[in-house]
Amino acid sequence: xxxxxxxxxxxxxxxxxxxxxxxxxxxxxxxxxxxxxxxxxxxxxxxxxxxxxxxxxxxxxxxxxxxxxxxxxxxxxxxxxxxxxxxxxxxxxxxxxxxxxxxxxxxxxxxxxxxxxxxxxxxxxxxxxxxxxxxxxxxxxxxxxxxxxxxxxxxxxxxxxxxxxxxxxxxxxxxxxxxxxxxxxxxxxxxxxxxxxxxxxxxxxxxxxxxxxxxxxxxxxxxxxxxxxxxxxxxxxxxxxxxxxxxxxxxxxxxxxxxxxxxxxxxxxxxxx
Numbered sequence: 001x002x003x004x005x006x007x008x009x010x011x012x013x014x015x016x017x018x019x020x021x022x023x024x025x026x027x028x029x030x031x032x033x034x035x036x037x038x039x040x041x042x043x044x045x046x047x048x049x050x051x052x053x054x055x056x057x058x059x060x061x062x063x064x065x066x067x068x069x070x071x072x073x074x075x076x077x078x079x080x081x082x083x084x085x086x087x088x089x090x091x092x093x094x095x096x097x098x099x100x101x102x103x104x105x106x107x108x109x110x111x112x113x114x115x116x117x118x119x120x121x122x123x124x125x126x127x128x129x130x131x132x133x134x135x136x137x138x139x140x141x142x143x144x145x146x147x148x149x150x151x152x153x154x155x156x157x158x159x160x161x162x163x164x165x166x167x168x169x170x171x172x173x174x175x176x177x178x179x180x181x182x183x184x185x186x187x188x189x190x191x192x193x194x195x196x197x198x199x200x201x202x203x204x205x206x207x208x209x210x211x212x213x214x215x216x217x218x219x220x221x222x223x224x225x226x227x228x229x230x231x232x233x234x235x236x237x238x239x240x241x242x243x244x245x246x247x248x249x250x251x252x253x254x255x256x257x258x259x260x261x262x263x264x265x266x267x268x269x270x271x272x273x
Contacts, residue, residue, distance in 0.1 A: 005165050007138050007191045009184040016187065028193075031186050035197045038180045039205075046205055049160050049176040053132050053206070054213045056158065057092070061130030063210070064122060065095045066148050068112030070192040071136035071162075071199060072097030073104055078203040084232075086216040087224030087260070093207065096121045098144040111144065118148025127157060134206070135161040138195035140168020140179075149173045162202050164195040178202060219243075223262040227255070236261045244268055 013019075013027055053063055065075025076095030083090050098117065099108025111117070122133065133152045135145040140163035149159045150173050160176035171177035180198040185191060211217065216224050221243075227233050239261050240251035246268075254264040 003141075003165075003168065005139055005141070005168075006181060006183050007164050007185065007195050008189050011184050011186055011188045013186060028186050031194055032197060035180075035182055035194050036201065038182050039198055039201045042178050042180055042202070045176060045178045046202060046209075049132075049134075049178065050206055050209045050213070052158060052176070053210050056130050056132055057210065057214060059130050061128075061132060062091065062125075063093045063207075064125070064127065064131060064133045065093075065136055065203070066118055066122065066133060066145055067096075067136035068098035068103075068142050068144050069107065070196045071138055071142070071145075074196060074199050074203060075134070075136050076104060078200075078207050082207055082211065084226045084228055085222055086211040087226055088211070088216065091125070094125060098142075112142050113144070115143045115147035118144045119151035122148055122152070127152075127155075129156045132158045132160065135159065135170055135174065136163075136199055136203075137161070137168075137170050138164045138191035138199065140165040140170040142170070146170050146173055162199050164191065164198055218262065218265075221261070223265065224260065227259065240264055240268075 016024065019027070065079055067075050076097055079093040079095035082088055082093045097103045099111030102108055103111060133149060135149045137145045146169055149161065152159045153173060159174050160178065161170045161174040162178045162180070163170050164180050164182050166179055166181055171179060180202060182194040182198050185193045185195065187193065221239050223239065225232055225236070227236055233255065236255050237248060237251045240246065240254055241248055243265050254268055255261070258264040258267060
């Protein structure tokens with residue numbers, strides 16, 4: 001049976017160039033509203049994957065995202081935001097894109113068509129059986145991603161995928177396929193739109209749930225965040241003030257001393273028990 005990509009099917013809208021700005025925005029927004037509903041249907045699959053990732057990370061494993069184009073960039077964004085948000089090492093969650101770092105800003109021609117390069121890129125990070133690799137591809141047909149996951153399966157590395165087409169070749173090589181079926185795009189085939197939004201939502205869910213399960217959040221606060229700018233220092237100070245019921249002066253002193261919200265709170269608690 002021929003594989004049909006719903007992400008490539010004709011838009012439900014036509015004559016876009018004749019629409020007013022208001023009509024364009026309202027119609028795009030109406031399409032965007034359908035994305036969270038599509039994501040909701042995949043929660044059971046996301047839950048199984050998160051549970052597996054947490055187990056493997058507790059055994060020293062890492063998480064890799066691998067993709068091309070928009071999908072690859074979204075993985076890199078999610079991976080790069082975990083260290084400052086949750087205070088984890090940069091090598092714990094890694095985003096890889098077809099064409100290398102150059103492709104983050106500028107498309108590298110035909111990079112996504114190489115079936116062997118994805119596995120080579122993963123090997124640069126000494127990938128092992130404790131690790132998890134999530135292939136991201138809206139189409140579900142990207143050779144760079146499919147080739148990488150096939151090799152991961154051959155080497156007993158846990159595989160998953162985030163795609164926006166049903167029963168795709170990528171899903172078939174993934175142990176944990178997550179298929180968010182968002183349907184045709186507003187601009188036919190422009191999968192940076194609804195498909196990209198869906199992938200971003202799922203990535204948010206995976207990394208945030210994993211980090212919380214690993215103890216990187218206290219209450220609802222990012223107590224392990226890196227204090228890399230004035231805004232985050234101010235946020236950290238307020239967290240300490242709220243948690244310990246102390247003045248801003250004491251909170252600032254604690255943060256300057258310990259350079260970490262969690263450690264500042266923990267040490268103050270021990271000292272004052």
